[in-house]
Amino acid sequence: MSVTKDDVLNSLAKIQTPGGVPLTLAKVLSEITATDGKVFFSMTVDAAEARAWEGIRAQAEEAVRAIPGVKTALVALTAERQPGSPSGIKPSASHRHGAGDSPMGKQKAIPGIKAIVAVASGKGGVGKSTTAINIALGLRDLGFKIGLLDADIYGPSVPRLTGVKEMPKLTDDKKMIPLQRFGLSLMSIGFLVQEETAMIWRGPMIQSAVKQMLQDVAWGELDVLVVDMPPGTGDVQLSLAQHVPLAGAVIVSTPQDLALIDARRGITMFKKVDVPTLGIVENMSYFLCPHCNTRSDIFGHGGARHEAERLGVPFLGEIPLHMSIREGSDAGQPVVETDPTGAHAEIYRAIADKIKTGLRLQAVVA
């Protein structure tokens, strides 16, 4: 039985807002998407009233899940920007009421997760997601229990990188159970909504959805949760960096000058929100000819290492441009998994080891 938008609207009409009108008349609902039993929409409310609306959001999600045929429902609560706050970003409830002076700042820690590490890039297409999953696998090989959260909501990559496209199941208390692959716990918006849907997301919706993917997922005990961030250094990324309790950030760049300028912006962004940069990775650093083994520095290799030195952040390693990395990551077979004793897996594990060292300095991971 397929679920329609009208089914969703009929069930939402029974919910009363704080102002006493039915939710469907409150002018807060976004476009509703209902495809293959997956329902997604957001509610945009005045920032000052956001806390009062959290209960309505939960009720709406509950009501939609109760419609026969609905397999999953995600309702994001987004607040209109407040003029005057930095970048227009409103501090979250946990920011205001949270405590603690850990490197994670004042955000609410996620129970059971020892450290959250963001993998970010100044611009798209530099291989951030490929690097993120292979680093996650490298950390797994070092003996850690690892999760991977795909926060790249513009173009979720985890389904492609892992070949996993199932719908997460729910626990009795309605938390999503992460999917398992390669010994990693995985969560991606790509498991919940169609890729076309992902394109229509606006900044505040992303922030809210990522918060839910962090907090409404039964992650269990993890040493490190690797977060594949959306590419870029705009307000959305800044806001995520501010709202996710990050222990540190890894910046992925290619060696070209332009990419490096963007990488620098990434470091500045994390600095702004007091998240330490664990280091820079240079991806597509050089090309090793598979036939003659000759190395070519196509993009002028070494830029990221210099940039890291200049900025006083660790340089984590160089990953070559290689067909097997591309083919593997595009076919759900990341290279650290498929060729664990090969040279590329070694490189990713060495990077993971440096990340481990960076985290240990902060006494987050044992």
Ligand SMILES: Nc1ncnc2c1ncn2[C@@H]1O[C@H](COP(=O)(O)OP(=O)(O)OP(=O)(O)O)[C@@H](O)[C@H]1O
């Ligand atoms: N070291 C590498 N060698 C060869 N191909 C690579 C390498 N790293 C990434 N790629 C390929 O480059 C493309 C972009 O990679 P990926 O999706 O990881 O980038 P991204 O920075 O996450 O992109 P997006 O802008 O979508 O976030 C993919 O086809 C991937 O397989």
